[in-house]
Amino acid sequence: MLIVQKFGGTSVGDLDRIANVAKRVAKTRDEGHDVIVVVSAMSGETNKLIEYAHYFSKTPEREAMDLLLSSGERVTSALLSIALNEMGYPATAMTGRQAGIFTDKRHTSARIDHIDPIPMGDAVKAGKIVVVAGFQGINPDGRVTTLGRGGSDLTAVAIAGAMGADLCEIYTDVDGVYTTDPRIEPKAKKMDMISYDEMLELASLGAKVLQNRSVELAKKMGVNLVTRSSFNDNPGTLITKEENIMEKPLVSGIALDKNQSRVSLKGVEDRPGIASEIFNALADESINVDMIVQTIGADGKTEIDFTVPQSEIERVKTVMERFKESIGEIEYKEDVAKVSIVGVGMKSHSGVAAKAFSTMAKENINIEMISTSEIKVSMVIDEKYAELAVRALHEAYELDK
């Protein structure tokens, strides 16, 4: 097998940990696999470099920032290569450029355009472990770019896709993906498998294990993604195609997002285009609107409810000022939470949403908004009931079993 292994900042946080990573990579090699390793900067390094830059400028030029920020991953890749060679495992370190990672021109938030499989492929064929500096590539001008948050994960997934790897393992400091946040529900269980779509819903709903960009790319390229811990040998969670998942539970997990505020526009003029005007105005201010629910009341007037991140609420109020002529009444509720149940099993089973609603009713929790998709039911509730709702749903769907 060809396995891509990615180790994040805490996994390579100091020299001892890099030595441990070398042992883990060597073990994978001993098992007979070809290995391409992708590494992040040692934890703290990137923040230190950002602080350095901010000493000189609040808005440092992006091209220089990329040159600056890409250096941390280079250091880790060189050190891991040195460690592996010393242990008798031939290895070669590659920068993003040397690994053939081509991006678009957007400095500090570039997107991978394509990967030239030749340099890494040749090294693997020559029996070497390839150690790639993550988070970086080069743009069409030959300048170094970085990929933004979660960039090293993206590097690993894109390499796995381009090289046709059998597995892409993302090592972090958690064991995998849980049925819900274990800090809220101690009975939460690590999942063995989950589909890309479920992972995408869970991630966008607050599960911090993987960035959506990486999961989306894995889905697009059909990469089998495993998220696991670099501090133990637990098997982690496989994120894969729905077809590969044999036993599909009704509900896979419960997600919670407490960083939500609700805006209710009552008595909105019922004329064409009014909703579009409002949401375009919010989009122009880069305000990220999440759930939107629209109903038409008995009086022929429209009610529009939507949620935004709590941090944006003041800016929403400013935008809404412009529309006060067209809206009867505007209500803001800053402290709401979004609780979601996610599972591909829902598609083929009825009554999944009904069970969620009845569970809320049993706990006397008022549901303020509902939004559903094929594999998700999201409910907006008062923030003070958030943890109670999560635990009740976790039990109702028997996720601790």
Added chain:
Amino acid sequence: MLIVQKFGGTSVGDLDRIANVAKRVAKTRDEGHDVIVVVSAMSGETNKLIEYAHYFSKTPEREAMDLLLSSGERVTSALLSIALNEMGYPATAMTGRQAGIFTDKRHTSARIDHIDPIPMGDAVKAGKIVVVAGFQGINPDGRVTTLGRGGSDLTAVAIAGAMGADLCEIYTDVDGVYTTDPRIEPKAKKMDMISYDEMLELASLGAKVLQNRSVELAKKMGVNLVTRSSFNDNPGTLITKEENIMEKPLVSGIALDKNQSRVSLKGVEDRPGIASEIFNALADESINVDMIVQTIGADGKTEIDFTVPQSEIERVKTVMERFKESIGEIEYKEDVAKVSIVGVGMKSHSGVAAKAFSTMAKENINIEMISTSEIKVSMVIDEKYAELAVRALHEAYELDK
């Protein structure tokens, strides 16, 4: 004018110092000059990275070392570029690769093969200050290389040569080149000008301001080199063609090398090739022989005297064992010093060497070996008289005037 300015590790040792460097570069720009800046890693960074590598291996693979070591200069170049842009001076940071610096294949001690003047030239034409990461280039395989000790100086000189710069300023923590070591002779004076050849002699004789590789390259490319301090506005010392130096003093400076041992081979068989055998044997062991003096005694036997670095003396003894059949007697004197007077003025004046010998005689210092070149007289003496000899010669040639 186009001016290349190089700032070493102590000059960019912390963020405040980088800010000071930015001010100095900006001032040069304000004076109407085009500027290309070459920077080293922040002091301590390179040593830290070497320590990291040695944590994993005593003999880290050289290719990974180059990837590792080149990162420090990248950080400094990015930060200085950010600082300059923030101050309103358009700047662009370039790695060795981006600056078009091509080297041979020797990892960790590469030599610059050629420089493509286009990328830096285009940026200068566009009105930008170019900030180049020193000490690095790429080899024919496209891999990052580093240039070894004094590598950033070399980068600066090579760029000045390739770009036809009017001046190459090397900023360090000393004011320039002195007539002798001021710690030995407080009356030592900073020279305004000195020829390449004199600088080469002084450097190889122990003046630590510049590495010989850089001076040699400057001579070869006809680069006007200035060594000055980054901590004050003193004008420094110009190192240039002999023709450019108007007033040529008889003697420019006195150099001292206390790290010398003397080996005397007495009664050596007078047969062809014996000297060649001995010195080839030493060369095979990479023992750096400095002065060699050979005389033929009245008995037809040869006496050969030579000096080696003190640290090599044990290894010399081992090699000499092989020749004991052919040599009557071998004498080792471990603590000798080499005092040298250097000056292009010697060429056209007789009596310069004679004055040195009489000065030694006046101080009752026995001269054990003498070696002369066109612009240099070196004398080996007992180490305990080293400082006395330097002060006496400094006065005899009126270098304090």
